Amino acid sequence: MNERDSEQVARMFVEGGYTVTPDEKEADAILVNTCSVRDQAEQKALGKMGIMGRHRVRKPHVVYGYMGCMAQSRGQELFKNIPHLDVVVGTQKYHKVFDYVDGILKQRMEVRMDKPSLSLSGESVCDTEEEKDSQNTIRDHVTQKDQSTAFVSIMQGCNMRCSFCIVPDTRGKERGRPIVDIVEECRGLVEKGVKEVTLLGQIVNLYGRTEFDKVDGKSPFVQLLEAVHEIDGIERIRFTSPHPIGYRKDLVDAFTYLPKLCSHIHFPMQSGSDRILKQMRRPYKHAKFVEICQNMKAARPDLAITTDIIVGFPGETEEDFQATVDTVKQLEFDNAFVFRYSKRRNTPAAEMEGQISERVKEERNQILLAVVNELAVKKNEAFVGTRQQVLCTGLSKTNKSRLMGRTAQNKIVIFDGDAERMTGEIFDVLIEETTGFSLYGTAVLT
């Protein structure tokens, strides 16, 4: 989601006549879009901004800014420890970043022409207010040549209150965009060559539940899937991340009659223990989660399921942890992101008794990762000898002499071919081997 928000901000700068550069030494404005999900991410963002401040010695006019979740939760406090910081913009104000930064930069450049010593003029800005309809401002893209996939933000915020999560505070209440706007955005992406869209939301399947009605028993999210499915040129649809609450029959059924829906869901489980799920304030039981996965596999037999799991949540006993390991084995996830629980400020879990030591968290992390990795390798080995439809996304990130793409199950496939001709195309690849996490094969072109 942050990536998508950053793209929106970048687009506004491009429209305003700026060039986006990945080289901070060249930049006149340096913006860090921050994540608050883990403490480590915040510490990294703080450290990075500190180091980047050195560019001001050489280029005194540079504007420094934080955007996103940490900006939202810490606000004004960020200016105290980072003297060179100019702009702090929260999660409902991405569309204002350009005006703030451009305003300060112009002021500095003007003053500098008269008196270079005064180049640090320009008021600092902190804007973390709520803004009605801000979800509708994340809608523009900066597409690259041959770009075949894109993220589309369909909602902002989350009304759930998981006890470990800071997102409801940083992103606000759930707010969905109208279906017509999302469809229009997708059509625009098709015109630029995009074939696969990933619909984004914190609890994506609950999209629109507070704004739009059900129609023929179908949730607003399923209505949206149907509308995007209608678009000529969209060949693949993904979404992330759904929540077990609201994962109802209409969504399961959608996988039986919407063939453009890819055979993969990223479905956060968090724990396999009912006791811990309750402590986490995740309002479902282990059995419900398992039932949804089984229904999904019945609806789409080649479905891959990946998940998120937290180990070492306060009060997690060996028995609770074992319940998680057992569920992972039972459901045979294709892969999982395993996180050691980390305290987030102002969340109920941070104050809970029974905090688990880092040593135990690390032990559980390693045990679970070993199980997850073994399953992932086994799952990938089952693809060897099969033909898979792959959307080629361009050069391999690790070996520029080869190409890469993804299967409908979201598996990475590496193969040889002509980047110019094959990027953005969907074709079969005969899978010949796997090294565990990637598949390797030969493109079968007709």
Ligand code: SF4
């Ligand atoms: S569903 Fe829970 S974990 Fe996900 S964003 Fe909402 S509060 Fe956070």
